[in-house]
Amino acid sequence: MSQPVPPVSPAASHDRPPVPVTVLTGYLGAGKTTLLNRILTENHGKKFAVVINEFGELGVDNDLVVDADEEVFEMNNGCICCTVRGDLIRILSGLVQRRGQLDGIIVETTGLADPAPVAQTFFVDEDVKRATRLDAIVTVADAKNLLARLADSKEAAEQLAFADLIVLNKMDLVTPAEADAVEARIRTINPWAQLIRSEKSQVPLDQVIGRDAFNLARILEHEPEFLSGEDNHSHDEEIQSLSFETDKPIDPEKFNAWISDLLATKGQDLLRTKGILAYAGEDRRFAFQAVHMIADGDFITPWKPGEARKSKIVFIGRDLNRPRLRRGFEACAA
Amino acid sequence: MSTSLNEADALLQTRGVSRNLEAWVMGAAFCRTGGTAAFALGDGSLHIAEVAAPEAEWQGIAAHEGSTRALVADCADGYLTGGDDGRLLRTAPDGTGTELGSYGAMKWVENLAAHPAGVRLAAIGRAVHVLDGKGRLLKSLAHPSTVTGVALDGKGKRIVASHYNGASLWYVAAKEDKPRLLEWKGSHIGVAIHPDGTHVVTAMQEASLHGWRLEDGQHMRMSGYPGKTRSMGFTQSGRFLATAGSEAVVLWPFFGGGPMGKAPTELAGGDEALVSRVACHPKHEVVAAGFNDGLVLMVEVTSGKVVPVAAPGRGPISALAWNPSGTHLAFGTEWGFCGVVNLSRQ
Structure with missing residues (x-):
């Protein structure tokens, strides 16, 4: 047969x-x-x-x-x-x-x-x-x-x-x-x-x-629409969002160490995190997102000629410590 | 001449019959009389080949609306299938269909088992329905979460069902249905029971296996798989559990105190492709394995000797089955390629 x-x-x-x-x-x-x-x-x-x-x-x-x-x-x-x-x-x-x-x-x-x-x-x-x-x-x-x-x-x-x-x-x-x-x-x-x-x-x-x-390539495509002024003081249990921006290039190793530690220790309170980063000496934008502790990141399209290479990160979560998060992010500068 | 006629494909080319059925092959089985082989497909169809004359036209049956989700040999002859139309269907060897149960159009009948003693199991959602050989509903067993796998022991007396946080053991003939709960936190996605009823093993979401020795409830953890184990079975002697999910056929020893503290035997490995299906030979310590590159082979457990059956390149193997006498092997792929190979002495 x-x-x-x-x-x-x-x-x-x-x-x-x-x-x-x-x-x-x-x-x-x-x-x-x-x-x-x-x-x-x-x-x-x-x-x-x-x-x-x-x-x-x-x-x-x-x-x-x-x-x-x-x-x-x-x-x-x-x-x-x-x-x-x-x-x-x-x-x-x-x-x-x-x-x-x-x-x-x-x-x-x-x-x-x-x-x-x-x-x-x-x-x-x-x-x-x-x-x-x-x-x-x-x-x-x-x-x-x-x-x-x-x-x-x-x-x-x-x-x-x-x-x-x-x-x-x-x-x-x-x-x-x-x-x-x-x-x-x-x-x-x-x-x-x-x-x-x-x-x-x-x-x-x-x-x-x-x-x-x-899609990582589309992260933060829409500029976050923040209300004028500082965020209204919210109760710890309330969900709020914070965003930070810096003109200084980011050191990938410092950023990885900081964000890994942050997600590991604070991930339960961090519902979503998104970022676009300008790494020092890198022409491509690095896109990053996380849902609680689970993160995903990759290089996406290059910065446009003449475009301001600003790194941005946005957190949505509970009990967010604005000064500490800002210091942490700014300390990632190369 | 033909580039596909290589060594790995020789058995299929010289002793096989195959068809390109162009829908995901969800299951393959031979009926218990050995007279026919059947393939269940993702387009809802069931295809039946005569084992004595597989080159003749295969009978195609529109069994289910949507997809056929599960196929097993029925108790005596013919087949049982479950569909995502919520139906449990018996198909006689001549192709005649009888609906044994209908559980709602939005429910999937995904897990089936049957035993010659006249026991049929169909898992739908959190329930396992137990039917006798005549199609009568004997009982419906309730579980704490969706049942992801069912199995019967060698005698057809004990039922095991996997679900979240473990597995439940039941007796077919119990007057009062109280399960023995085998607990282990996490999502269990499939189950096997040793033919002698001594051990239960589940596959887990985290690409590992968990097991229980039933006499004392001792746990076993078997990890290190690169992929999920979607297929496993005990060899005919009950000495080994053959498992898919790795680059080799991983066999755990169930003798000499094992598998606790024992290393598994790994056979037929070497390539990067993962084993997607295993099927243990019904008479000998031989395991057939299908890989996700399309390769089908047989390996003898004691010697480790490998015999290729079909070459890679026709889609990941998604179905694999021996006939009851162990002379024929049937396989199917995600691309819809189906083969029946005659391995008897000629």
């Missing part, structure tokens, strides 16, 4: 580009599922898979919906805040085994979910890294109720802190002055996320999908 072996197409034809994954967070009732259904029903001709949690508020209108238990576990790597979503590892690895390329995967989290384990899953698991890439964390916030949610739950602030895009929804229910107050509060927590105001979750699809916000 034998037959000629059929040829296989070359290896390159089997390489699938990583599927972009959009994570949709937001407090209960903010309009997450409405936004999700808008994305799915818009006539875009794209094929999405949707991962929802089992306590979803509304039905989701899509061919390919997977029901997930949000199962978080701690990695046994000695890092106590390195929690990941085991269910996502399984589902994302499984979705790419299906026939046909997906245009995207949308993961909807429960209202009470901490986004950190979702984000960390994309940094930690080899299979997930090979098959997918984190496109953006999109947080839907309810303009009418956000301030109340921020006062009574820690998750509401965490979801804003992690966001690359914040959809400030239900604008029809607030006055322009109220909206500005909510936006100002959001900016104390997260200055770099793009913010879109909407009514009834009406947001153009391309604003939400395909943002590529986790």
Whole structure:
């Protein structure tokens, strides 16, 4: 028994580009599922898979919906805040085994979910890294109720802190002055996320999908929008953001030593960190980001001729010591 | 003439039949009568080849909407498959399908086991459903988190299921279902039980194995794998656990007090490619291994002698199985290449 072996197409034809994954967070009732259904029903001709949690508020209108238990576990790597979503590892690895390329995967989290384990899953698991890439964390916030949610739950602030895009929804229910107050509060927590105001979750699809916000090359592409003046004094437990800038070139070894130690000791309080660094004697910009203790960094595009080579770092977290962080960063100068 | 006809490919070229089915091969199995081989694919299909005449057309069956996620030989003949359409399906040797369970369109039926004694297991979410040979639901066993692997011991009496923070041991025939919980913190992603029911071993997220000796609950930690172990099995004598996840076939000794304090045997290594699947021969101390570069080989445990079966280049090996008498080997790849090779004396 034998037959000629059929040829296989070359290896390159089997390489699938990583599927972009959009994570949709937001407090209960903010309009997450409405936004999700808008994305799915818009006539875009794209094929999405949707991962929802089992306590979803509304039905989701899509061919390919997977029901997930949000199962978080701690990695046994000695890092106590390195929690990941085991269910996502399984589902994302499984979705790419299906026939046909997906245009995207949308993961909807429960209202009470901490986004950190979702984000960390994309940094930690080899299979997930090979098959997918984190496109953006999109947080839907309810303009009418956000301030109340921020006062009574820690998750509401965490979801804003992690966001690359914040959809400030239900604008029809607030006055322009109220909206500005909510936006100002959001900016104390997260200055770099793009913010879109909407009514009834009406947001153009391309604003939400395909943002590529986790690409190191695009870090801090949007200048953080800081409010004038110093940050308002916040309670230790409140999430705030700090940013520092220096004209002096950075010594890579000093920076690595400082940031490694900082993330190792303070990583639980540091939700997200992003930086663009001008290393001494290096024409390329070095981009850096971290989710809690998990960091990723690489050289990206060169500085433009004549461009001011400013190094910048932004922290979002709790209990941040501004003078100490500033001294630490400035001490990294070459 | 043909550049692919090299030494490593000789057995496939001269004693094999293969097809290019163009979807991720999720599983391969021979039915217990040995009459057919089956391949389950990521497009939801099941393909069945006659072992006596594999060159004849293979029967293609649209088994599941979406993807077929798991395939095992059923208790007596035919196959069980699970899909991401939430269905558990039995397919008879002639291709006739019978739905044994439907658990919801958004649920995946990812882990199956069956035993000739008339036991079938299907894990869906946190539950393991236990069915008898007639398809009747005997019981549903609840776990603290999603079940990532199920196995039955050699007699088909004990069930083990892996999940977060360990594994649970159950008896098929227990009047009162209270599991013995084998605890170890972390995410366990697959499980094997020694055929004699003496040890349980799980694969872990952190690319290591964890095990328990059941008589005294003694823990075992087996680490050093460069990748996750997605495939493992005991050799027919029960002396070794063969595991994937490294550049070599890593075999842990389960005799002479092992594996505690014993070094594993590493066979058929040398290249950079990782072993992605292993399948232990049903009669001899021989292990078939598939690598993530597409290489398939057999290795004899005692001598370490290696015999190549199929050359690299057709996609990472994602499925591998022996027939019950150990004369035929079936393999499949992530690219959809499927082969059946006749290794009997001719």
